[in-house]
Amino acid sequence: MKRKGILDKGAGGVSWPSSVFLSAAMALHLFFFNTPGAADFGQQDMKILAQGAAWAYNLFVLIIFTAMMRTGNTALYRRILFVAIALLFFPTFIAHLVEYRGQMTVTAEDVFQNNVPFCHIVLPMTAVPLALTRTLIFPASISQGYASFFSMLTIWLAATLILGRGWCSWVCFYGGWDDGFSRLKKKAVLKLLDDNERLRYTSFAVLIFTVLASLPVMSAVYCEWMCPFKMVTEYAEVTGFQSTLAFLLTAFLFFALTLLLPALTRKRTQCGCFCPFGAFQSLAGKLSPFRINIDHTRCVQCMKCVRICPTLSLSSEVIRSKRSLPLVSCTLCGECITGCPKQAIDYALICHSSIGRHQDNQKSRRFGRFMDELTHPRTLVQFAGTAFGFIISSGFAVGTIYRFFHLVLHGTFFIEGGF
Amino acid sequence: MIKRLIVRMHAVSMVFFVSGSFILGSFLHGPLEVWTGITVSPEFSGGKVLYRFRDAYGDDTGEGSYVYPEHPLFETAGVLDLLYYTVYEPQLYPPWQSIQPYWQLGITLAHLKEYPGTAAGFRGPVIRIYLDVSGPKTGSLEMVGTGVQANPSAPWDWMVQIDESQDTARLVLPSGEYRIPMIVIPEQRTIYVRIPLDLSGTEQILAGAVINHYVMTGVYDPFAPESFQPAARFPSFSRGGGAESRDSSRVWDIMLPSGDYCQREILSSKHRIIPPIQTVMPNRSEIGVGSLEFTNFSMDQIEHGLETLATAAKQELNVLVPKNLHDSELSDLDTAIHLFHLGEYEQARNLFTEMYTNSENIGETAVAGGFLGCLLAVDGGRSSSPFTAMQLVRQGMEKLNEAIEMVDDELHQQELLILLTARAGVAESVPESVFGLRSRAAQDYKRAADLVGPDNPRERAVMLVRSAIAWEEAGIYDKADLMFMIASVYRETSAAVAYELAKRGY
Numbered sequence: 001m002k003r004k005g006i007l008d009k010g011a012g013g014v015s016w017p018s019s020v021f022l023s024a025a026m027a028l029h030l031f032f033f034n035t036p037g038a039a040d041f042g043q044q045d046m047k048i049l050a051q052g053a054a055w056a057y058n059l060f061v062l063i064i065f066t067a068m069m070r071t072g073n074t075a076l077y078r079r080i081l082f083v084a085i086a087l088l089f090f091p092t093f094i095a096h097l098v099e100y101r102g103q104m105t106v107t108a109e110d111v112f113q114n115n116v117p118f119c120h121i122v123l124p125m126t127a128v129p130l131a132l133t134r135t136l137i138f139p140a141s142i143s144q145g146y147a148s149f150f151s152m153l154t155i156w157l158a159a160t161l162i163l164g165r166g167w168c169s170w171v172c173f174y175g176g177w178d179d180g181f182s183r184l185k186k187k188a189v190l191k192l193l194d195d196n197e198r199l200r201y202t203s204f205a206v207l208i209f210t211v212l213a214s215l216p217v218m219s220a221v222y223c224e225w226m227c228p229f230k231m232v233t234e235y236a237e238v239t240g241f242q243s244t245l246a247f248l249l250t251a252f253l254f255f256a257l258t259l260l261l262p263a264l265t266r267k268r269t270q271c272g273c274f275c276p277f278g279a280f281q282s283l284a285g286k287l288s289p290f291r292i293n294i295d296h297t298r299c300v301q302c303m304k305c306v307r308i309c310p311t312l313s314l315s316s317e318v319i320r321s322k323r324s325l326p327l328v329s330c331t332l333c334g335e336c337i338t339g340c341p342k343q344a345i346d347y348a349l350i351c352h353s354s355i356g357r358h359q360d361n362q363k364s365r366r367f368g369r370f371m372d373e374l375t376h377p378r379t380l381v382q383f384a385g386t387a388f389g390f391i392i393s394s395g396f397a398v399g400t401i402y403r404f405f406h407l408v409l410h411g412t413f414f415i416e417g418g419f
Numbered sequence: 420m421i422k423r424l425i426v427r428m429h430a431v432s433m434v435f436f437v438s439g440s441f442i443l444g445s446f447l448h449g450p451l452e453v454w455t456g457i458t459v460s461p462e463f464s465g466g467k468v469l470y471r472f473r474d475a476y477g478d479d480t481g482e483g484s485y486v487y488p489e490h491p492l493f494e495t496a497g498v499l500d501l502l503y504y505t506v507y508e509p510q511l512y513p514p515w516q517s518i519q520p521y522w523q524l525g526i527t528l529a530h531l532k533e534y535p536g537t538a539a540g541f542r543g544p545v546i547r548i549y550l551d552v553s554g555p556k557t558g559s560l561e562m563v564g565t566g567v568q569a570n571p572s573a574p575w576d577w578m579v580q581i582d583e584s585q586d587t588a589r590l591v592l593p594s595g596e597y598r599i600p601m602i603v604i605p606e607q608r609t610i611y612v613r614i615p616l617d618l619s620g621t622e623q624i625l626a627g628a629v630i631n632h633y634v635m636t637g638v639y640d641p642f643a644p645e646s647f648q649p650a651a652r653f654p655s656f657s658r659g660g661g662a663e664s665r666d667s668s669r670v671w672d673i674m675l676p677s678g679d680y681c682q683r684e685i686l687s688s689k690h691r692i693i694p695p696i697q698t699v700m701p702n703r704s705e706i707g708v709g710s711l712e713f714t715n716f717s718m719d720q721i722e723h724g725l726e727t728l729a730t731a732a733k734q735e736l737n738v739l740v741p742k743n744l745h746d747s748e749l750s751d752l753d754t755a756i757h758l759f760h761l762g763e764y765e766q767a768r769n770l771f772t773e774m775y776t777n778s779e780n781i782g783e784t785a786v787a788g789g790f791l792g793c794l795l796a797v798d799g800g801r802s803s804s805p806f807t808a809m810q811l812v813r814q815g816m817e818k819l820n821e822a823i824e825m826v827d828d829e830l831h832q833q834e835l836l837i838l839l840t841a842r843a844g845v846a847e848s849v850p851e852s853v854f855g856l857r858s859r860a861a862q863d864y865k866r867a868a869d870l871v872g873p874d875n876p877r878e879r880a881v882m883l884v885r886s887a888i889a890w891e892e893a894g895i896y897d898k899a900d901l902m903f904m905i906a907s908v909y910r911e912t913s914a915a916v917a918y919e920l921a922k923r924g925y
Contacts, residue, residue, distance in 0.1 A: 029438055108602050111515050112611065114459045134456060139463040139515060143448035144852070150451050154444030162437060218460060219514035236515070375431055387437045 012072025012343065018373040022383060023066045029387050030058040034394040046406060053401035057394060060084070065386045074334030074382060079179055081386065082169065085393040086176025090232040091413070092399035097234055099414055105237040111139040117147030119233070120156050120172070122223045124207060124280040125214040137218050155392070162384045164288025165281045166332035168271050168311075170385030171392050174229045178270045179333075182262035182310055190264040199273045200312035200329050207276035222276055228254035272311035272329060282328045290381050292330050292337070293348035296322040305336035305345060332381060347377040449853045450805025463515060465523030465611060466508035470698045472632075472674055474501040476529055476900035479636070479672040483683035484661035486654050488638060492543045493659075497529030499544050499636045499671040502608075502896050506632070506698050509616060509624060521600070521613040522624055524548060524579070526634065529897045533605035538586045540603040544671075545582040545639035545646045546610065549575035551631035551695060552624055557593075564645020565635060566668035567691045573631035576620075579612050582639045582646060588612045594619040607894065624700055631695035634674040645669075663687070752783055756837070759790055768794050782834040785825040789838040792818025796845045812849050816856070819845065832870055839867040840882070847889050861889035861898065880909030880916040888919065 014022070034054050061081065068077035094104050101110065110116050118140035129137045141148040159167050168175055210222040224236070225246050231254040236243050257270040271278050294305075299319065306314045313330040326336070336345045373379060407413045461467050479500035480486070487493035505525035513521060526546055534542045547565065551558055551573040558574030569575050578591040579599070587598035597618065602611040614621065624630060638659050640648035647669035654660030659671070668686040675682060676696045685693055749757065755770035767790070774787035792815040799811030819842040826834040846860035868882035887902030903920060910917050 032438065033441070108600060109604065112464050112602050113604065114463060129460075130457065133460075135458055135460040137460050137514065139459060142457055142459060142852075143452040148448060149457070150448040151444070154447060154451075155441065158436065158440030158444065161440075217512060217514065218462065224515060380431065384437050391437070391441050 012074075012337070012346075012378065013070045014072075014373045014379065015369070017370055018379075019066060019069045021370075021374065022069055022379065023062060026065050026383065026386065027058075027062055030061055030390060030394075033391055034058055034398060046402070046409070049405040049409075050398075050402050053398045053405065056401055057088075057397045061386065061390050065382070068382055068386070069379070072378075073338050074378070075338035078169065078334055078382075078385065079183065081389055083176040083180035085173055085389055085397065086180065088397035088400045089173040089393060092396040092403060093233055095399070095403060095414055099416075103237075104234055106234050107237055114139045114141055116140050116234075118149045118152045119147070119223070120152055120167075121174075121227060121229070121275065121277040122220045123152070123156060124276055125210050125220045125222055128211060128215055129218055133218075137214065138220050138223070159388050160281065160284050161287055162290075163332065163381070163388065164285025164290065165278070165330065166285070166288065166290065166381065166385055167281055168275075168278050169331040169333035171388045172271075173392055173396070174232070175268070175271050177229075177232070177258040178262040178268045179310065181259050182266050182268050184263045185266065188264065188266040190261075197312055197315050200327065202273045203275055203279040203329070204282075206274055207279040210276050225249060226253060228258050228270060228274075230254075266308075266310070267312065268310040271331070272313075278311075278329070278331075285328075289350045290332060290377055291348050291350060292326050292332060293346060294319070294324050294326070295344045295346075296324065298342045298344035300342055300344075302341065304339055304341065308335050308339045310335055332385070334381075337378075347381045349377050446806060450809055453808075453850050453853055454805040460514070462510060462513065465525070465613070466510045468505055469508050469701065470506040472504040472506075472634075472696050473900075474504070474672065474674050476500065476502060476897050476904065478682055479529070480683075481650065481661070481668060481671045482663070482687040484663075485650050485659055485671055486661045488659045489654055489656045493638075495530050495532065497897065498531065499638065500529035500897075501526065501634060501636055501672045501674055502529050502900065503527035504548075504632065504634045504674050504696070505609075509700070511616070520616040522616055522621075523611055523613050525609050525611045526581070527607065527609040527896060528636075529608070531603070531605050531608035531610070533603070534583075537583045539581075539583045539601065540586065541605070541610070542583045543639065544636050545580065546634070546636050547581075547647075548579040548612075549633040550577040550579075552576050552628060554629070562633070564643070564647040565637065565670050566647070566649075566666070567635070567670055567673075567686065567693050569633060570631075570692055570694055573695045575631075575633065577614070579614065580646060581610055581612060582641075584639075584641060590614060590618075592618060592620055608896075628700045630698050630700065632674070632698065633693060633695050635670045635693075636672045637669050638671065752786060755787070756790065759793065764794060764797055782826055782831045785822040785831070786834050786837055788825075789819045789822030789841050792816065792822065793841050793845055796849070800848070809853065812845070812854065815845060816842070836867055836870045839863045839870070843867065843885065843889070847885070847892070851892055857889045857893035858895065861886045861893060861895075861902075864889060865902065876909045877912040877916075880906050880912050883909070884916050884919045 013019075034057065064077050064081045068074055071077075097104050101107065101115075106116055116139045118138060122138055126136055126138055129135065136142065136149055138149070143150045156167075159171050163170055169179070206222070206226075210220075210226070213221040223230075226249065228250055230250045235247055235250060238244050238247050253270075253274075257274055261267075261269040267273075299322075301319050303316055303319060306316050306319060309326070310333060311329050311331050313326045313328075314336060315327065318326060332347065334347075337347070403413050403415065406415055477496075477500065479497065487496075487499070492498070503525070505527070507523040507525070509520065509522040511520045513519075526548070528544070531541055533540050547562070549562060549569060551569070553576050555572050555574065558569075558576045560569045560571060560574050562569060562575070576593060578589075580589040580591075581601060582589075585598065586601065588601040590597045590599045597615070599615060600613045602613075603609075604611070616624070637647040638650075640646055648658060649665065649669050650659040650662035650667055650671075652660060652662060668691055670686055673682055673686070673693060674696055675685070676694055680694055685691065751770060751774065755767050755774070758764075758767035758770065771787040771790045771794070774783055775791060778784045778787065794815070795818065796812045796815035799808040799815065802808040802811060819838065823835065823838045823842060825831075826838060840863070843860040843863035846854075846856035846863065849856060851857050864882045864886035868879050868886065871879045871882060873879065883902050883906035887899045887906060890896070890899035890902060906916060907920050910920055
């Protein structure tokens, strides 16, 4: 049997005219936000390679997007992009710190000067103190420079209005870690999470705890003590017992929650069960118009979707009770859509079921079908998710590709004066 | 059907919002900061400032005659010149994994260059802070290596030494010696030290404690246990000069309380007993209420002297503003300018627009154009949209820049003066964190002061003080200090000037 190519139309994929139109729109978006040659690349001899890095990343994202549209396999291509974002993000993030600060760790000077990059995960912990005191309990810049409070806030707000908790599967530059590791093995070795579905609510407990704990001490407790992703960004300088303890704790959590447990359980343990921002985003995600919809007229209750859902957002109870929406922790990752043998699950708009896109209705007019494909919720989620993921990642991704060129040609990953 | 259409349109517009939101968001960051008034908690930078003491600029000459060593480290003036000494609120529950509660002190020098190769990031000076935390009964008078002695009424108990040898400072307590955290911020020309408050005896600085501080600088000698290098009669590559004898003081600059104290006299006297500067630690509940910057003055002096000066300054301002425009024989341009200063913006705008359109006089056109720029900035200030406000202020500044270019020649000195003060007025009124225009204001006021010249001392003094305040707000304290010092010559000419100077201890 001939194997399907990445541009062959699959179930749920769009027709050629639609995929050409959407790819062109995406190309415009990519080249607008990441114009090769627009940046000041410093060393003249590396200019072509820097432009090459920008071209390479743009083309990579464009191919992934086109394949996703054409084949309809949201889960696979989203995951490739999402893992790529996580892997391309951290080398440049850390290199940038080393180039400007001299080291990866947060120094007393950075804290003193409010030079610590603001991160979306810390948003819920800072919200209540901010409302009460009008002060930010995080040593970041308010609006100036790189990764300021307001830059993260506006990105988060826009992404939340569009994708809701889809942030956790399309935009977050950390999520690719446990997403990638959860797919290393074909079968789950440990079925701990399948038997303890209530673990999906642990992240809400972590959220409540960290928000409440941050209030009396007026400090972002999760960020200081519990965030596993400090291992791939920056952690406080280890200078004594307290900072050593914090380092060991975050290192343990990184190893356990984003590498080991996802690999053993095939679930996104960090994002689904621990991340307080994920829980926060589940609530904020109600602002998004997009949902996952289950068509119970097609569902045969095989429970495959329950088994493959990486964030424990589908349970056998949901399927048996014929609820049309998954649980609140759904991240719009698309695993259930791709995995459903009966195509009973798809993206939908709020208050509206959308199952049945791409049924080849020969009677319908061609233009009508074209418009239907363009405005279908699945198309919109795929487009918005890819576009947002790209906006968040492009600077870092291009930086990392360029740094690898630099490593090969100049023997060092770091660039004098930064990239 | 309609519902379906609306929801779909909503979703499609959301997708287009992806690119737009990012672009729009990047324009909004600055205005949002102004509009929301959000700041970062001061606890990260050591807590709230409780006291800030100022020392004169350019007095890093020890007994009055000391000169720096000829070593390249000392080629820039000011590396031994103390400008400010800042005392912070003790941090009992410090954030961000600081290991223990601490108390931060800051020393600002007139010049501080970063030397990345050195442990501490800076080179040249040795700084000592002696603290009397326990009153006159206990402590030591001897300040080893400095050639000076503590006041018998305030013997020191704790000593902090900052030098280039390590990237931590040295803390000497009755219970022993420790290394303590030190932060060097070259852009602020400031070195911060953090005294841990969990060491034996350190709890004394809490609530209500009267603390005497001695702060001094010298040339660091890495080979001498005393750390302070003596000055010779003549400077050499490694040694400073200007000392009368081998027993001269080794202190190049010292913080003195306000009053009749003279650094030169104290350091060159036989006994060299130095007076301390004093602080009282407020209770935590009082912090914020009792906080006061520039406290070289006693509270009595501040309360009585400043109150009188403030009243006089207000009266002076009232006299300066003409009450009735019709009684004055003013030209159209003067009338428009006065209307502008009185806040009658619409009337002023009409007059300026007419002059700008019809006048053939370059000076008049430029002034009218410049003030139309000021009015744009005023519109910006009144706008409820931060984004519009920023745009209008920028447009206003552009118009003012154009106007100043038109009259920047020998023939239009009067118009240039008016426009420089107008541009400075706008630059000092807009938020510094968004526009960063305080340095522009300071330069414009200084240039305006030069244009006014010594024939009009009151106006010159006002310009100099405004320049100094703008430098101060820009965080460039040495330039501010210089402007205040020049302005202090004209202190008697204006109550407002005297008030501003007195507030800061000049």
